[in-house]
Amino acid sequence: MSVAERGPAVARTVSPPVSARRPSPSPARAVVVIAPFSLTIALGLWGIRRQNTLWGDESVTYQLAHRDLAQIWHTAQHVDLVHALYYALMHEIFGLFGGGLLTLRLPSVLAMSVAASGVGLLGLRLAGPRAGLLAGLVFALLPQVQKYAQEGRSYAMVCALVTWATYALVAAVPHRARWRWAVYGSAMLLACLLHEFAVLALVAHGVTLAVSRVPRPVLTAWTATAAGVVAGLLPLAIRSAGQSGQVSWISGPVRLRYFLVVAVVGVVCARAPLATRGPVRLSALAVPILVLPGLLLLIASLAKPLFVDRYVLYGNIGIALLLGAWLDHFRRLWRSSRTAWIAAAAVLAALVPPSLALRTPQSRSNDxxxxxxxxxxxxxxxxxxxxxxxxxxxxxxxxxxxxxxxxxxxxxxxxxxxxxxxxxxxxxxxxxxxxxxxxxxxxxxxxxxxxxxxxxxxxxxxxxxxxxxxxxxxxxxxxxxxxxxxxxxxxxxxxxxxxxxxxxxxxxx
CATH class of the missing domain: 3.40.50 (Rossmann fold)
Structure with missing residues (x-):
């Protein structure tokens, strides 16, 4: 047999390994990204005008974003310095797309949709494609996520940045490439500059790495990155401390019940034998980011009331991951039963009333x-x-x-x-x-x-x-x-x- 005749046979024996080296979950990855993103967009656009009403904080955004950048900066020296970056960003968005009600809220819709995709990818990386898809969809359906996806404030953007910073952290653990840590640190710093309490997610990440027993070089890299984030935030924190009167309206924990309920549900879900893969377990990541930021705010509130549910909105990343993995576990247990479908239908039915209520003017503290x-x-x-x-x-x-x-x-x-x-x-x-x-x-x-x-x-x-x-x-x-x-x-x-x-x-x- 000639060499030419053997060529095709050799090619046939070599080609299967080549195709095997391609990322097999790419279709699943696409679904995990697109489905939660699309659902969040759809829910965000549904009733986005709330009968053409505004609530007080959105009105502040609307007014300040219509001032020029110099005026925003001068105003921030007296009040709302912690939101100055967000107002400047919204000023530019208003300049490009007009300063109407839709322009005020659409950035939050898009940001929360990007966060939903990030949650899906986190679930895929930590527990597989089904858990990732379910986690992303659960995140989109959470009442608190639906609420702040339709508000002209910074919280949805902070949530998106923390989500993708968390994904960058998980990706950096096995690879240890410097650019991954740079991405993680940049996303966390930007989240903190948009709202200072995003720094509490940094604490949760540190606990995750500690309980995951990652190698010492990983802990060293995280410590250096976290120190850089804190150093970048410190000037803003020092200057804004003089404006603490801005939170004088907080007389006690605001909407504490939601945090307590999801924290308990999340801890219960974490006790199940959830699927996991990689050096970081899903529960080791999800429980700290769900519980720690809110708990730290509650402890700080013993000295000065600071707890407001939206300040730790990104905690919903944790409950979505835990519920998504638990639903995947539940599906495997009841693979041939209608119980899983009945339970899913019951959960969706229970979400309908709060979803409708969130799109009314009465859903906010003022109009x-x-x-x-x-x-x-x-x-x-x-x-x-x-x-x-x-x-x-x-x-x-x-x-x-x-x-x-x-x-x-x-x-x-x-x-x-x-x-x-x-x-x-x-x-x-x-x-x-x-x-x-x-x-x-x-x-x-x-x-x-x-x-x-x-x-x-x-x-x-x-x-x-x-x-x-x-x-x-x-x-x-x-x-x-x-x-x-x-x-x-x-x-x-x-x-x-x-x-x-x-x-x-x-x-x-």
Whole structure:
């Protein structure tokens, strides 16, 4: 037999190993990426406008992102420094695509969809393609994920960055290539710069590596990378510490029940014999990132209340991985039974009511659109306007038409000119005197707002109490709008003329 005749036979014997070296899970990988991404996009677009309403924090994003970059920077020196990078990013997005409601929320939808794909790939790498697919789909369906995928705030972006940083960490453990650690560190630093509490995920990653007993060089590489992230975050953390009053509204844990429930469910799932592969076990990764960030915030709250569920939104990575792996385990146990399908249908049915509720204006703590509309409807041209307290001016700032015909009695300098969120108010005596020039005053109070000992706030409340009476109140989501009418008849509650700096002015009217 000639060499030429033997050639094809040799080629046939060599070709199978060549094809075997190709990554066999590539179709599965594509499904694990595309299916969770598509589902999250679909859920994110469903009811994204929430009947064209905004809530207070989104209104802040909307207002600040419409200022130029210099104004954003100057404002951040007074307030909201921790969100300055996000506002700057949204400013650029508004410049490219317009500053409407969809543009405000679509970046969060896209970010959460990218996070869902990352969760799927994490599950695939740690426990196989079925567990990965289920984890990605579970992540998309979680109520908290659906909620913050539709909000114009930084939390979805932080969640996406932490997800992909976690994937980079898992990929770096067996390979130890420097560029992988550079990717991990860059993603974590960017997440921390978008929101400082993302640094708690760094602690969870350290615990994961410790319990996984990875080789010492891996721990050394992670320690160096983590130190770089902390060093990059430190200037922001030091500067923003002076703005701690921004979280003074937190009087106790906010929406703690969700965290406790998913933490317990996650720990229970972790006790099952979940499929795992590679040096990092799925439960060793998922449980710390689910439990530790929230637990650390709760411990810190013993000194100063700091726990808010959205601050540790990325903890949903852990519960999604655990539920996905547990569902895969459950499917293997009940391969020939309808039980698995019945259980899946029951879970989906249970998710329908909260999914519907999340797309209503009432799903948020306030509705600045409704508050502004109430001010516009209740006020008459020429009426006075007061905010109790003054920082609640942001509740009507999204649409200037709502207050265009009213006179803001306490405002000395508007928010844009003063590089603040709510503007600068006049001295207490001047506010009281201006109030007495009006027969009708529209007062906006935030729901649950406490009386302030600030002189300006005391001047507002005392002047209302002594010289006005409540005529009509409209309750809206997150606030109440009250019409006050001036008392012209002498009465004991008005007090002597000397009680108020503007009393003589009131007597002359």
């Amino acid at each position: 600045v659109t409704a508050i502004g509309a109430a001010v516009r409807e209740e006020g008459r041209p020429g009426d006075g306007l007061l905010y109790l307290p003054g920082r609640q001016r942001i509740l009507t700032a999204a649409n200037s038409q709502d207050t265009r015909l009213l006179t803001d009695l306490a405002l000395a300098q508007d928010p844009v000119a003063s590089n603040t969120l709510a503007g600068v108010e006049l001295p207490a005596q001047v506010i009281a005197a201006r109030m007495l020039e009006f027969d009708r005053i529209v007062v906006v109070r935030a729901a649950g707002a406490h009386s302030s000992t600030d002189p300006q706030e005391e001047a507002k409340t005392s002047t209302l109490r002594r010289h006005f009476h409540e005529y009509e109140t409209t309750h809206v989501n997150g606030a109440r709008v009250t019409i006050y009418l001036r008392d012209h008849d002498p009465s004991p509650k008005a007090g002597p003329a000397s009680d108020s700096p503007g009393a003589h002015l009131g007597a002359m009217k």
